[in-house]
Amino acid sequence: MASTSLTEAAVSTGIDMPALDNKIPSSSKITQSSKEPKEHTTTALKRPGRSKYRHIAAYHSESRNSCLSRDSTWNPSFIGFRNLMVIVLIVMNLRLVVENFMKYGVLICIKCHDFRKNDLILGSMLFALVPCHLFVAYIIELAAAQQTRGAVGRTKKKDDVAAEAEREQKAFQSTWRLIAFAHTINATLCLVVTNFVVYYYIHHPGIGTICELHGIIVWLKNCSYAFTNRDLRHSMLHPSEQSKIPDIYSACPYPQNITVGNLTYFWLAPTLVYQPVYPRTPRIRWGFVGKRLVEFVVLSVFIWLTSAQYAAPVLQNSLDKIAVLDFTSIVERIMKLSTISLIIWLAGFFALFQALLNALAEVMRFGDREFYSDWWNSWSLGMYWRSWNKPVYLFMKRHIFSPLVGRGWSPFAASIMVFLFSAILHELLVGIPTHNLIGVAFAGMMLQLPLITVTLPLEKMDDPTTRIFGNTVFWVSFCLVGQPLGALLYFFAWQAKYGSVSKMGASSRHRQVQSSLSTTSTAIEGHAMATITIPENYGVVIGVALGAIPLLSWIQGNIVGSLRKDAAVPYPHHYATPEQCKANPKAQKFNCAQRAHGNLMENMSQTILYILIAGLKWPQASAAIGSAWVLSRIVYTYGYIYSTKARGAGRLYGSTFWLCQATLWGMTVFGVGRELLSF
Incomplete structure (x- = not known):
C-alpha cells in the first residue's frame, strides 16, 4: 500500500520512479484482484511503464525562456x-517609530494645544452663521420665481406670442442682472466675512481651517444654486430643444424646487x-453609518497622533x-517628511471621502456616491x-469649464481659468487659517498646468509600459x-511670524527667525547706511509680481x-x-x-x-492692486480676442489695468521713492 501511494505521489509531482520488482507481489495488487471487478484490473495493467534508471531522465527536452525574460510566454x-516591499x-x-521615541519621548499632549476660548466661540458662531447666506439666496430666488410665473402668465394671455416673448426676454435680462448682483453681494459677503474673521480673530490654524473650509463650501453651493436656477428659469420662459432639461428634473420642475x-x-447633501x-436610496442603514463614523473618528485620532x-x-x-538656505539639508528634510505627509x-483622504461623506450620504439617502475614482492608478496629472x-x-x-467652452473658449484657455480659480481657493484655504498669504498654494496649483501639459502625451499613449512610467512620475511629483x-x-512662515528660536552653532548662539528680514546696503568708508526692511506678508507680493504676471504671459503666449x-x-x-484676414477670420x-x-x-x-x-x-495693498491688474489684463485679453x-x-x-498701474x-514714486530720496 505504501509503495502504491509513493508511486502515485511521484507521478503527480513529475518524478520518475523505478519499477517495482515484478517477482515480488504487492499486497495492494492482491487485495485489488480479489475484491474489485475485472475491468479495474485491466485498466491498471494498461498504465505506461516507468524506467528503472534514475540518471537518464531528459529534463532539458525543449527550448524554454526565463520567466523574467521578454521572450517568455508566461507572465509570472x-x-x-x-x-516583501x-x-x-x-x-x-517601525524603525522610525522606535527612533522617534528614543529621541523625543512622547510628544502627544492635549493641554499643550493653544486652544483659546475666543477661537472656540468665534469659530462656533461663524460655523453657525455662514449657512444663513444660503437662505438669503433662497429669498432672492423666491422673488425671481414669482417674476417668472408672472411672465409666463402674461405670455399665455397675449395674442402676439412672439412680440410678448421678445419683451419678456428683455425683462428677463434686466431682472437677471439684478438677481445676479444680489447673488454676487450675498456670496461675496459669505467669503469675505469668513476670511476676515479667520485671518484676524481666530488664532488656532486647525479651528481656522475648519471654518474656512466650511465657508468655501457654502460659497460654492451658493454659486451653484444661483447658476442652476438661472438656467432653469430661462428654459421655463423659452422652452426649446436646445434648452431641454434632464429627465430627472421632471420630478420637481422649476419653480417647484424653490422651497x-x-x-x-x-445644503446638507455631500455635493457642490x-x-x-x-x-435617492430606499432607506438608511444605521449600521453602515456607525461603521463609517467609527472609521472617521479613528483616522482623525491617528492623524492627530502622527x-x-x-x-x-x-x-x-x-x-x-x-x-x-541649506538646500542639501532642505532636500533631506523634504524626503524625510514625504513618507509622514503621505501617510x-x-x-485624511479615506477619513473624508470614504468615511465621512459616505456616512453623510447614507443619512441623507444620497444615491450617487462616486466621490472619487481610482486616482492612485493615474498615469498623468490630468x-x-x-x-x-x-x-x-x-x-x-459644470459651472466654469463647460460654460467657457460654450462661449467659444478653447479647452486649454478654459482649463487655465479653472486652475486659476482653484489656485485662489487653495491659497485662501491654506493661507487664511495660517495667517500667511505667501502664495505657495497658489503657485503650486498654477504649476500643475505645465505638468499636465508634459504628462498629457503619456495619457494618450495607453499601453502598460507608459502607464507604469506615468504613474511613477505622478507619485514622485x-x-x-x-x-x-x-x-x-507654511510651517516656516508660521514660526517666523509668531516667533521661533533655534540654536545656531556649538557656541549656543541664538538667532531669532523673524518675519521682518533685513537687507543692509552699506556705503563705502564713513558714508551713511541705508536699511530696507522687508515687511511681513511680502511673500504674497512676490507671488503676484514674480508668479502670477509671468504665468499670465506664458498663458497668453500659448x-x-x-x-x-x-x-x-x-x-x-x-x-x-x-489679405489673410479677409480670407480667414x-x-x-x-x-x-x-x-x-505685445x-x-x-x-x-x-x-x-x-x-x-x-x-x-504696503505689501497687502500692492498685492491686491497687482491682483486686480492681472484680472484686468485677463478681461482685456479676452475682450480683445473673443469679443465680436x-x-x-x-x-x-479691461482698460481698468491702466488705473491699477497708475496707482502702483x-x-x-510718492510713497517709497520719496522716502528714499529724503534719506
Whole structure:
C-alpha cells in the first residue's frame, strides 16, 4: 500500500520512479484482484511503464525562456515581491517609530494645544452663521420665481406670442442682472466675512481651517444654486430643444424646487452641484453609518497622533536649514517628511471621502456616491485632478469649464481659468487659517498646468509600459515636490511670524527667525547706511509680481501659438496680412491675440517693478492692486480676442489695468521713492 501511494505521489509531482520488482507481489495488487471487478484490473495493467534508471531522465527536452525574460510566454506573478516591499516598508517605519521615541519621548499632549476660548466661540458662531447666506439666496430666488410665473402668465394671455416673448426676454435680462448682483453681494459677503474673521480673530490654524473650509463650501453651493436656477428659469420662459432639461428634473420642475426643504437638502447633501432632484436610496442603514463614523473618528485620532509625534519634530528641525538656505539639508528634510505627509494625507483622504461623506450620504439617502475614482492608478496629472475629488471636479466642469467652452473658449484657455480659480481657493484655504498669504498654494496649483501639459502625451499613449512610467512620475511629483515642500514653507512662515528660536552653532548662539528680514546696503568708508526692511506678508507680493504676471504671459503666449496654427501664419511673421484676414477670420483673431500679448509685454516689466517696490511699504495693498491688474489684463485679453466688436474694441472692458498701474506707480514714486530720496 505504501509503495502504491509513493508511486502515485511521484507521478503527480513529475518524478520518475523505478519499477517495482515484478517477482515480488504487492499486497495492494492482491487485495485489488480479489475484491474489485475485472475491468479495474485491466485498466491498471494498461498504465505506461516507468524506467528503472534514475540518471537518464531528459529534463532539458525543449527550448524554454526565463520567466523574467521578454521572450517568455508566461507572465509570472509578483505578489511575493509586493509582500516583501510591504514588509520592508513596515519594518522601516517601525524603525522610525522606535527612533522617534528614543529621541523625543512622547510628544502627544492635549493641554499643550493653544486652544483659546475666543477661537472656540468665534469659530462656533461663524460655523453657525455662514449657512444663513444660503437662505438669503433662497429669498432672492423666491422673488425671481414669482417674476417668472408672472411672465409666463402674461405670455399665455397675449395674442402676439412672439412680440410678448421678445419683451419678456428683455425683462428677463434686466431682472437677471439684478438677481445676479444680489447673488454676487450675498456670496461675496459669505467669503469675505469668513476670511476676515479667520485671518484676524481666530488664532488656532486647525479651528481656522475648519471654518474656512466650511465657508468655501457654502460659497460654492451658493454659486451653484444661483447658476442652476438661472438656467432653469430661462428654459421655463423659452422652452426649446436646445434648452431641454434632464429627465430627472421632471420630478420637481422649476419653480417647484424653490422651497426651504429643497435648499436644506442641498445644503446638507455631500455635493457642490445643485440639482432639484438627486438619485435617492430606499432607506438608511444605521449600521453602515456607525461603521463609517467609527472609521472617521479613528483616522482623525491617528492623524492627530502622527502629526504631533512625527511630523512636528521634522518640521521643527527644518527651521534652521530653511533660515540659512541649506538646500542639501532642505532636500533631506523634504524626503524625510514625504513618507509622514503621505501617510497623513492618505488617512485624511479615506477619513473624508470614504468615511465621512459616505456616512453623510447614507443619512441623507444620497444615491450617487462616486466621490472619487481610482486616482492612485493615474498615469498623468490630468487624470489625477479629474478623479481624486469628484465633488470639486464636477463643480468646476459644470459651472466654469463647460460654460467657457460654450462661449467659444478653447479647452486649454478654459482649463487655465479653472486652475486659476482653484489656485485662489487653495491659497485662501491654506493661507487664511495660517495667517500667511505667501502664495505657495497658489503657485503650486498654477504649476500643475505645465505638468499636465508634459504628462498629457503619456495619457494618450495607453499601453502598460507608459502607464507604469506615468504613474511613477505622478507619485514622485505627488510625494516629493507637492505636499512636503508646501508644509515646510507654511510651517516656516508660521514660526517666523509668531516667533521661533533655534540654536545656531556649538557656541549656543541664538538667532531669532523673524518675519521682518533685513537687507543692509552699506556705503563705502564713513558714508551713511541705508536699511530696507522687508515687511511681513511680502511673500504674497512676490507671488503676484514674480508668479502670477509671468504665468499670465506664458498663458497668453500659448494662446497666440494655438491661434497662429489656426490662422496659418508661418514663423517668423509677426502678424497676418490684411489679405489673410479677409480670407480667414481666424487670422484677425490671431492678430488681436498677438497685439494683446505685445501690450502685456510692454507693460508687465514696469508693473512688476512697481509691485515689488510699493510692497516694501504696503505689501497687502500692492498685492491686491497687482491682483486686480492681472484680472484686468485677463478681461482685456479676452475682450480683445473673443469679443465680436470691431477692431478688438472689447479690450476696453479691461482698460481698468491702466488705473491699477497708475496707482502702483504713484505708490512707488510718492510713497517709497520719496522716502528714499529724503534719506
